[in-house]
Amino acid sequence: MNWPKNLKVKAKEPLRNKTTFRIGGVAQYFSEPKNYSQLRGLVIASKTSRLPILILGGGSNLLIRDGLLRGLTIKLNSIPFKRISRKGNCITAGSQVMLGALIKFANQQSLSGLEFLSGIPGSFGGALAMNAGCWGTELGSLVKEVEIMDYNGKISILKSKDIRFSYRDSSIQKYIILSGTIRLKSRSKIKIRDKINNYLNLRRKSQDLTYPNAGSIFRNPDKESAGRLIDLCGLKGSHVGQAYVSSRHANFILNRGSARAVDVLKLMQLVENKVKSKYGIVLQPEIKIWR
Ligand SMILES: Cc1cc2nc3c(=O)[nH]c(=O)nc-3n(C[C@H](O)[C@H](O)[C@H](O)COP(=O)(O)OP(=O)(O)OC[C@H]3O[C@@H](n4cnc5c(N)ncnc54)[C@H](O)[C@@H]3O)c2cc1C
Incomplete structure (x- = not known):
């Protein structure tokens, strides 16, 4: 495959260490675009060659096959996908901001609402795609809007009313999530810190982190665990x-x-x-x- 010259694409990139499971073979092609324009270039080149695209976030909810994984794996690992800012009670973050960093930023800003996600090792984009949740709350309930790129390279902003979030699923999984804006509530830093510590303690008691894993393997059936x-x-x-x-x-x-x-x-x-x-x-x- 001939990639446009400005795009850095590696062949046969090992994926194992890019997942929390520490399992997986090699990506046929792998790229970390430096900006939106390079990402669009990758999307269009892959479409022209009918190459599937796989978006890798924190790799914490993934089982990747052994051997060769066909297609282009993209990780949004550069600065434009890691920005984070505040406006009023809202935070906008790039998809590759890790949840821990997002929760820390919100705490520094005295903004509450994300504490329930403490201890989940994923990226913000992965958590939006999966509608990550815990202790009866889901990330989707905080979303104001999400910036996405479709597989033709077109960028749009989707308002929360246009996004369907359900149990560990969302309608934005079919796009590349670039960034998202969430609505939080003003609260004292100490109260936020207490909540974070509570959730982290609950997690330590209930989970098994002794070896690499990918969190819960199966979805909970209706009214069952x-x-x-x-x-x-x-x-x-x-x-x-x-x-x-x-x-x-x-x-x-x-x-x-x-x-x-x-x-x-x-x-x-x-x-x-x-x-x-x-x-x-x-x-x-x-x-x-x-x-
Ligand atoms: C110890 C442990 C505990 C966990 N606890 C919980 C929990 O309590 N609740 C919970 O919900 N989950 C939990 N998880 C699972 C996981 O952390 C979450 O689902 C997390 O949100 C996944 O984010 P990620 O960035 O790692 O996504 P990845 O694993 O990289 O990807 C998951 C899916 O999201 C897609 N995706 C990732 N980024 C993007 C993007 N930018 N645009 C479009 N699609 C994208 C991928 O293509 C893939 O389909 C846990 C995992 C571990 C290892």
């Missing part, structure tokens, strides 16, 4: 190769060394089969799987 069902099937500690169902949080799969994507997929299948045969419930993956 996927972790509870997996636990009731006696699956804690089950493993395929180095991929283990966590003994602490049954909806977490841990990479205890050199797990491959195929190991995780086989383990997921085993979990799905057991839960289906015991409870008649078909578990759906929450993580995104790039095959």
Whole structure:
């Protein structure tokens, strides 16, 4: 493939260390555009060559296949995608601002509302795409507007009324999210800090961070907890190769060394089969799987 000269595109870039799972092969093509114009150039060149585009955020909700991942993987890792600013009670942040940095900025500005996301390791763009949530609150509820680029390279601003957010899903997943604006509430820094610490403590108690993982593997079925069902099937500690169902949080799969994507997929299948045969419930993956 001949890429336009101004675009820096690498071939066969390893992806494993760009994910929290530490699993995955190599991207056929990989690029970190320096600005919107380079991103548009990549989008148009890929479209012309019918090459799929994959947008990588913090890589914290992803299982990437072993071997060669076809297409162009793009990471929005440069300054224009990491800007953050305040206007009134709103914060606008680029998609590659990490959630931890966003929460810290909001705290410094005495703006409250994001604390529930404390401890989630993703980027703002990934969290918008996934409508990340916890403790009964979702990021989508704070959104004022989102700046997106479509796969023809056209940039638009979508107002919250034009975006559908649902459980770990959003209608903006089909675009490249460039930045987003959220509405927060004014509050004292100390109260915000207390809330952050509370949420971090709850997380420490409930999650298993002893080995690389991608957070919850399956979505919670209606009025049920996927972790509870997996636990009731006696699956804690089950493993395929180095991929283990966590003994602490049954909806977490841990990479205890050199797990491959195929190991995780086989383990997921085993979990799905057991839960289906015991409870008649078909578990759906929450993580995104790039095959
Ligand atoms: C220990 C741990 C705990 C977690 N806890 C939670 C939790 O409590 N609640 C929760 O909701 N999630 C949780 N997660 C999952 C994950 O952190 C979130 O879903 C996060 O929002 C994903 O962001 P990311 O940047 O890492 O996205 P990635 O994993 O990089 O990508 C996820 C999806 O979003 C898409 N995407 C990423 N960036 C963009 C963009 N700019 N434009 C368009 N699409 C994009 C990707 O293409 C992919 O489809 C947890 C994960 C871990 C490892």
